[in-house]
Amino acid sequence: MPDFLKNPLLHNQMLPVDIVLHPSWWFQHEGIIFDEDFYYHPQKRVESEQKMERVLYDRWGQYGFGQDHNKDIPQLGAVHLAAGFLISEMLGCRVEYQENAAPQVLEAQIETPVIRPETAFSSPAFKRFETLADTLKTRYGYVKGDVNWSGILNIALDLRGQQVFMDLFDQPDRMRQFFSDIALVIERFVNGIISETGSSSISVNRNVRNIPAPIYLHSECSHTMISVKNYEQFLLPYDLAWSQKYRPYGIHYCGADPHRYAEAFAAIPHLDFLDVGWGGDIQLLRQHLPYTFFNIRLSPVEILHQSSNEIRATIRKLVNASGNPWLTGVCCINMDHQVSDEKITAIFETVEELRQQYAETS
Numbered sequence: 001m002p003d004f005l006k007n008p009l010l011h012n013q014m015l016p017v018d019i020v021l022h023p024s025w026w027f028q029h030e031g032i033i034f035d036e037d038f039y040y041h042p043q044k045r046v047e048s049e050q051k052m053e054r055v056l057y058d059r060w061g062q063y064g065f066g067q068d069h070n071k072d073i074p075q076l077g078a079v080h081l082a083a084g085f086l087i088s089e090m091l092g093c094r095v096e097y098q099e100n101a102a103p104q105v106l107e108a109q110i111e112t113p114v115i116r117p118e119t120a121f122s123s124p125a126f127k128r129f130e131t132l133a134d135t136l137k138t139r140y141g142y143v144k145g146d147v148n149w150s151g152i153l154n155i156a157l158d159l160r161g162q163q164v165f166m167d168l169f170d171q172p173d174r175m176r177q178f179f180s181d182i183a184l185v186i187e188r189f190v191n192g193i194i195s196e197t198g199s200s201s202i203s204v205n206r207n208v209r210n211i212p213a214p215i216y217l218h219s220e221c222s223h224t225m226i227s228v229k230n231y232e233q234f235l236l237p238y239d240l241a242w243s244q245k246y247r248p249y250g251i252h253y254c255g256a257d258p259h260r261y262a263e264a265f266a267a268i269p270h271l272d273f274l275d276v277g278w279g280g281d282i283q284l285l286r287q288h289l290p291y292t293f294f295n296i297r298l299s300p301v302e303i304l305h306q307s308s309n310e311i312r313a314t315i316r317k318l319v320n321a322s323g324n325p326w327l328t329g330v331c332c333i334n335m336d337h338q339v340s341d342e343k344i345t346a347i348f349e350t351v352e353e354l355r356q357q358y359a360e361t362s
Contacts, residue, residue: 016210027100028337074136077147084150151219216246224255248272282321
């Protein structure tokens, strides 16, 4: 095998792969209901996660999935879903729960971009989460997992709505303080979870579980809505600071244009992990980020219309574009109830074939 670069902090296997099934899949095929009890009732929290593990084991256990299907594990958050809502709720947003979808955050529409960080931790939402954590820890002696903590701009939009984009121009100094206060809440919340479980971001992207060193993964879903200049002025400072403070450090970018930020991301001293949204120019990103692990995200929508052979070809093309199997992973997030087992199996089979091919060239 060619002498590929590795990130010594990650300790990952070659080409880690994972999937996340949309709540509609779990509801339609397994009858799991995503009400408040799914997230906050201690017994249901454990039972639901174990059931999900068992389903994954029955279908794809041969690929290493569902290994905890016979264990009662007190997971703090929904580590089999992609759902970031709790910090927004702690800061005043209402959340609507649905039987077959992730919780829906309703904009708080606060009048000014101002929050008091300490109030988040006296909120009913946080107290409910704290009660869950205390109950699980009392019952089992420990807790595991983590809770999707979203990201600075994502949360700002939940609180202020589209007005955020005007605020960046009309009151930049106040926005800097607004973002700073949101960042304080995030750090306190995430560090509290890390101190209990050693993990922070499996619930942001499940492929993180396949990397032994826990990734600190900042969600930047909404950065597709701002300019690179806005990012550099207002939000890059947090990635710079956090990449120094919390390693391995990563950015979750699920939009179609992560390559637009290639040069800006290259300024981050330790960007260990990048979640690369479907449609991203992998080759361009690799030119600017030769040492970053690329978690390549397949499109859950495109997969519905692709044949298994087309899925295989897509994975091979993207992995080849990344250029380094030790700094590349594959995932598909939020596949809904229409996806077939055969197509999901094609993902796992293709990655396993690629691993073998790379190994044979060594």
